[in-house]
Amino acid sequence: MTSINKKNIALSEQITQKNLRNQAMTNGVTLKSPETVFLSKDTKFGKNIVINPYVVIGKKTKIGNNVEILPFTHIENATIESNVSIGPFSRIRPGSYLSKGSRVGNFVEIKKSKIGKNSKINHLTYIGDSFIGKNVNIGAGTITCNYDGSKKNITKILDGAFVGSNTSLVAPVKIGKKSVIGAGSTISKNVKDKSLALTRSKQIEVKNYKRK
Numbered sequence: 001m002t003s004i005n006k007k008n009i010a011l012s013e014q015i016t017q018k019n020l021r022n023q024a025m026t027n028g029v030t031l032k033s034p035e036t037v038f039l040s041k042d043t044k045f046g047k048n049i050v051i052n053p054y055v056v057i058g059k060k061t062k063i064g065n066n067v068e069i070l071p072f073t074h075i076e077n078a079t080i081e082s083n084v085s086i087g088p089f090s091r092i093r094p095g096s097y098l099s100k101g102s103r104v105g106n107f108v109e110i111k112k113s114k115i116g117k118n119s120k121i122n123h124l125t126y127i128g129d130s131f132i133g134k135n136v137n138i139g140a141g142t143i144t145c146n147y148d149g150s151k152k153n154i155t156k157i158l159d160g161a162f163v164g165s166n167t168s169l170v171a172p173v174k175i176g177k178k179s180v181i182g183a184g185s186t187i188s189k190n191v192k193d194k195s196l197a198l199t200r201s202k203q204i205e206v207k208n209y210k211r212k
Helices: 003-026
Strands: 055-057 073-075 078-080 096-098 103-111 120-128 130-132 143-145 155-157 168-170 173-175
Touching (some): 096 103, 168 173
Parallel strands (some): 055 073, 078 096, 120 143, 130 155, 143 168, 155 173
């Protein structure tokens, strides 16, 4: 490809993006820094949407009413219901569904998962091939270990569960309703409803220790 062709393609994309931004704003979408936002032709927007700087919305994305997308967020082939907040620095990958009132915060990646109504995933988390129920709280540093080297496995976290920070959920696994997972746990077996589950090594302290 010649440099002239590359320039023509870049110019065409600039024009396309300018038109998409203008169309979105005409339809009521608030773009706080339009020149930094990249949109797709097939994106469906609801009402009262705010998109902050440096956001990319890929193909096959549907966004409901009263949604705010914070900076440096990438969304593709996903459904976002109403009253949802995403970002900053979030990645919503294909097959994801964020239900009404859910919250996805900074440095959170969601892939092929449904996040239930009013559930929160606020910090430093990977959720893949999962079903998250309503009113679930996922602590910082939680990951779903969904790939065993040959296939992807499912994690289910049911309504009202609380997952403590720095938890690894080894799929396939189910976390019961209103259960609690202690911080720093690796969970590889199903947890019953209204139960506490935790896995930790015993802390060792050596008194008057001197480094060699």
